[in-house]
Amino acid sequence: MVVVAQEQQATWIRNFNPLVPTSARWPTSAGVYEPLYIFNEATGEWVPWLATDSSWSEDATELRFEIRQGVRWSDGQPFTAEDVAFTFNMMKEVPGADLGGVWGFLESVVAGETQVTFTFQRPYVSGLQAISQQAILPEHIWSSIESPLLEQNPDPVGTGPFTEVSTFRGQVFQLDKNPYYWQELEVEALRFPALSSNDQASIALIRGELDWAGIFVPAVERTYLARDENYQAWFPTQGGTIFLYANTQVEPLDNPKVREALSLAIDRQRLVEVAMYNYTTPSRPTALSDGYSDWEDSSLKGWTDFDAQRAGELLDQAGLKKGKDGMRTLPDGSELTLSITSPAGWSDWVRAVQVIAGDLRNIGLDVQVKGYDFSAWYERVGRGDFELSLGWSEQGPSPVPMYKALMDPSAVVKVGEPSFRNWHRYGSEKAAPLFAAFDATPDPLEQARIVNALQQIFVDEVPAIPLFPAPAWGEANHTHITGFPSAQDPYAPLSPNAVPACLLVMTRLEAK
Amino acid sequence: MKAAAGWLARRLGFYVIAAIVAVVLNFLIPRLMPGDPASVLFARFQGDLDPEAIEGLRKTFGLQDAPLHEQFYSYISALAHGDLGLSVAYFPTPVSEVLGEGLMWTGLLAGGAVLISFVLGSSLGALAAWKKGGPLDTVLPPLLAFLGAFPYFWLAMLAAWVFGFQLDWFPLRHAYADNLAPSFSWPFIQSVISHAFLPALTMVLVSLGGWLLAMRNTMIGVLGAEHVRYAQARGLTPRRILVHYAARNALLPNVAGFGMALGFVLSGALLTEVVFSYPGTGLLLLTAVRGQDYPLLQGLFLAITFAVLSANWLVDVVTVALDPRTRT
Numbered sequence: 001m002v003v004v005a006q007e008q009q010a011t012w013i014r015n016f017n018p019l020v021p022t023s024a025r026w027p028t029s030a031g032v033y034e035p036l037y038i039f040n041e042a043t044g045e046w047v048p049w050l051a052t053d054s055s056w057s058e059d060a061t062e063l064r065f066e067i068r069q070g071v072r073w074s075d076g077q078p079f080t081a082e083d084v085a086f087t088f089n090m091m092k093e094v095p096g097a098d099l100g101g102v103w104g105f106l107e108s109v110v111a112g113e114t115q116v117t118f119t120f121q122r123p124y125v126s127g128l129q130a131i132s133q134q135a136i137l138p139e140h141i142w143s144s145i146e147s148p149l150l151e152q153n154p155d156p157v158g159t160g161p162f163t164e165v166s167t168f169r170g171q172v173f174q175l176d177k178n179p180y181y182w183q184e185l186e187v188e189a190l191r192f193p194a195l196s197s198n199d200q201a202s203i204a205l206i207r208g209e210l211d212w213a214g215i216f217v218p219a220v221e222r223t224y225l226a227r228d229e230n231y232q233a234w235f236p237t238q239g240g241t242i243f244l245y246a247n248t249q250v251e252p253l254d255n256p257k258v259r260e261a262l263s264l265a266i267d268r269q270r271l272v273e274v275a276m277y278n279y280t281t282p283s284r285p286t287a288l289s290d291g292y293s294d295w296e297d298s299s300l301k302g303w304t305d306f307d308a309q310r311a312g313e314l315l316d317q318a319g320l321k322k323g324k325d326g327m328r329t330l331p332d333g334s335e336l337t338l339s340i341t342s343p344a345g346w347s348d349w350v351r352a353v354q355v356i357a358g359d360l361r362n363i364g365l366d367v368q369v370k371g372y373d374f375s376a377w378y379e380r381v382g383r384g385d386f387e388l389s390l391g392w393s394e395q396g397p398s399p400v401p402m403y404k405a406l407m408d409p410s411a412v413v414k415v416g417e418p419s420f421r422n423w424h425r426y427g428s429e430k431a432a433p434l435f436a437a438f439d440a441t442p443d444p445l446e447q448a449r450i451v452n453a454l455q456q457i458f459v460d461e462v463p464a465i466p467l468f469p470a471p472a473w474g475e476a477n478h479t480h481i482t483g484f485p486s487a488q489d490p491y492a493p494l495s496p497n498a499v500p501a502c503l504l505v506m507t508r509l510e511a512k
Numbered sequence: 513m514k515a516a517a518g519w520l521a522r523r524l525g526f527y528v529i530a531a532i533v534a535v536v537l538n539f540l541i542p543r544l545m546p547g548d549p550a551s552v553l554f555a556r557f558q559g560d561l562d563p564e565a566i567e568g569l570r571k572t573f574g575l576q577d578a579p580l581h582e583q584f585y586s587y588i589s590a591l592a593h594g595d596l597g598l599s600v601a602y603f604p605t606p607v608s609e610v611l612g613e614g615l616m617w618t619g620l621l622a623g624g625a626v627l628i629s630f631v632l633g634s635s636l637g638a639l640a641a642w643k644k645g646g647p648l649d650t651v652l653p654p655l656l657a658f659l660g661a662f663p664y665f666w667l668a669m670l671a672a673w674v675f676g677f678q679l680d681w682f683p684l685r686h687a688y689a690d691n692l693a694p695s696f697s698w699p700f701i702q703s704v705i706s707h708a709f710l711p712a713l714t715m716v717l718v719s720l721g722g723w724l725l726a727m728r729n730t731m732i733g734v735l736g737a738e739h740v741r742y743a744q745a746r747g748l749t750p751r752r753i754l755v756h757y758a759a760r761n762a763l764l765p766n767v768a769g770f771g772m773a774l775g776f777v778l779s780g781a782l783l784t785e786v787v788f789s790y791p792g793t794g795l796l797l798l799t800a801v802r803g804q805d806y807p808l809l810q811g812l813f814l815a816i817t818f819a820v821l822s823a824n825w826l827v828d829v830v831t832v833a834l835d836p837r838t839r840t
Contacts, residue, residue, distance in 0.1 A: 009799075010785075010789070010791060010795035010796060010798070010799055011610075011613065011614065011791045011795070011796070013602040013605045013609075013610060014605075015602070015604075015605060017604075020604065023601070023602050023604070023605070149604065150598075150604045151604075152604060152605060167693075169693070169694070170613045170614075170791050171686045171687065171688070171690055171791055172690040193686075193690055194686070194789075194791065195685070195789065196786070196789045196795055197786070197789075200684075200685055200789045203677065203684060204685075207677075373802075374802070
């Protein structure tokens with residue numbers, strides 16, 4: 001039995017509906033149910049799961065999946081290509097279930113004998129990600145459910161490794177293994193105690209009550225690892241990047257030279273030391289984390305290195321001259337005050353904005369730190385009602401989703417209207433045709449060329465300021481369970497927060 | 513007796529009006545707060561969500577911008593059917609289901625703590641006043657006032673750290689051991705008691721001083737009153753005078769306070785539940801506020817309101833029983 005802490009909940013509510021991932025219990029979409037393919041962030045590979053193979057048509061308008069044979073649902077029924085087609089066609093009828101927005105580019109989904117064919121409205125290579133990571137539902141159960149989004153699905157039937165709810169109480173629940181699972185399983189069950197906060201989870205972790213967790217632990221060497229040689233922590237930085245977003249609709253942040261100056265003024269080495277306990281490193285100029293090093297154009301250099309003097313020169317050139325008090329003013333001589341925001345409860349981010357504000361004051365910018373409650377903060381950045389703010393980036397198997405969110409003109413929304421990406425309101429006319437070209441070509445060489453061009457545009461136009469790759473929190477306790485990935489054996493991310501890659505770990509764990 | 517019934521009826525009328533006002537405010541206040549619950553929900557996806565899907569979800573949640581009067585109408589008619597709506601944070605679970613278990617645990621923990629604190633504090637206060645200047649009277653009031661002055665969460669965290677984490681005498685979280693299924697067996701009851709001990713102890717410690725001081729001070733006044741002297745003159749036993757003549761009268765202000773304290777049980781245990789991860793309504797309230805879960809917030813506030821009002825009604829009944837003046 002593996003004791004896991006991933007969600008922070010005061011009380012468990014019995015919900016295993018993968019169509020409403022915000023309220024479904026964590027193992028639902030990857031654990032009870034499974035996707036066709038799993039993107040492994042640790043190795044950068046696509047792992048065939050419920051599908052065994054996939055192929056594109058020449059013109060990238062048709063994607064065909066070969067369905068794995070011999071897989072059974074946890075009630076014993078065989079899993080077929082029809083189940084896959086059913087899942088996607090249901091998402092067409094229930095738009096709220098289509099979280100990846102696949103019907104924005106899909107034309108039809110048709111099941112064959114052992115194959116499923118996805119036809120696209122236009123060439124769209126990026127669609128592979130949204131399609132292949134979707135949890136597949138059994139047709140023989142869900143076809144008779146009238147409102148799929150309102151279903152709590154208390155006794156799920158899935159193809160995943162852990163499907164049998166053997167205990168469910170407010171404080172704890174347990175999933176036993178699927179009797180019909182298509183792979184060998186070495187652990188009997190996953191168990192989930194309800195831990196309401198980071199503090200509670202940390203205490204349980206330190207006391208050895210947890211086998212597997214994905215939480216932020218401050219000073220992990222001293223507080224956790226030093227207590228027991230069986231304790232392991234691995235915080236790889238291969239996923240997304242944390243950015244300083246500058247609202248490009250606000251003077252003087254509309255000037256790319258000013259944004260470049262902000263970037264040069266930040267001492268990232270000190271930033272990761274003070275705010276992130278050295279769990280991560282300063283960002284690369286391209287904002288790409290280690291997970292994307294194959295895509296990276298390493299000839300791009302410079303603008304993310306700390307150089308306060310050069311930053312000052314750039315600001316002088318932009319007309320932001322220093323006044324008598326040493327603080328800079330706008331070109332017309334009026335006062336210049338910028339605010340930098342972050343959610344108030346996120347202690348690592350709060351420390352980060354304080355360090356950044358200090359660095360910017362050093363080059364003569366009057367920067368004030370403002371913390372908001374998460375929802376108020378999110379509302380503000382979404383509406384574009386901010387000047388500077390910390391924020392995350394989008395992730396995907398290629399760097400394109402990140403760059404798209406950063407500078408695709410079609411993602412730009414007017415200030416005042418809520419937006420879930422591109423908070424800084426920046427669109428690059430030069431990048432737009434590249435995004436379209438990327439989606440139209442399955443050729444890896446051509447894709448690499450396009451991503452190289454995007455990196456150049458990112459560095460030239462400075463849509464946002466990359467700070468550091470975001471660590472993926474993962475802790476394990478080897479006292480009772482072995483087989484966790486580690487820096488020495490990085491077969492998958494250790495963090496249970498990596499969904500659906502956590503399936504790769506679940507199926508490899510062994511009881512001692 | 514008739515006068516008492518009329519008085520109770522008037523009080524009941526007042527509570528009904530208060531309840532109506534509460535129901536209306538309960539509808540308005542969450543809607544006047546800034547922020548949009550849908551965006552909070554979607555924020556958890558950290559960008560992995562398409563705008564089309566967001567619109568679809570908005571519709572499912574009923575978060576479209578209907579005019580306020582229409583929202584109010586549907587709120588009232590649902591409420592009349594006992595339907596508190598679907599929780600946003602735990603969508604699509606009904607609010608009543610989310611609330612259920614939490615109400616029970618909070619009622620048990622905080623209700624028990626308030627009751628213990630009230631009984632113990634009032635008794636000690638009565639005794640302290642009876643032996644005014646005695647050892648009990650010199651030591652307890654300053655000591656308890658000192659303890660009550662600590663910020664509550666600090667005391668609770670200290671207790672959790674020392675007795676839970678370092679000494680391992682008491683469990684650090686939850687209402688019972690995770691490996692036990694709820695039942696009326698001795699091991700389960702034992703587990704519930706050991707889990708409630710630390711949280712209840714800290715709640716009693718900080719509130720005991722208030723009850724004790726209030727009781728002691730009123731008691732001293734009552735002990736000097738004519739009817740007590742008359743009782744002494746008649747040669748009644750000191751015990752009878754203490755209980756029936758002095759304490760009964762001195763208890764009245766404390767009983768009124770008890771009604772208030774009992775009413776606030778459902779909300780007041782928030783810090784305790786956060787520190788000890790106790791699965792009650794306080795933790796739910798925190799989740800609801802953080803997630804801007806309007807339906808859950810409304811359900812909680814409604815439960816708290818009705819708890820305060822019914823506790824006060826009960827206190828009125830007790831007052832009638834204790835105080836003959838209300839019966840004339």
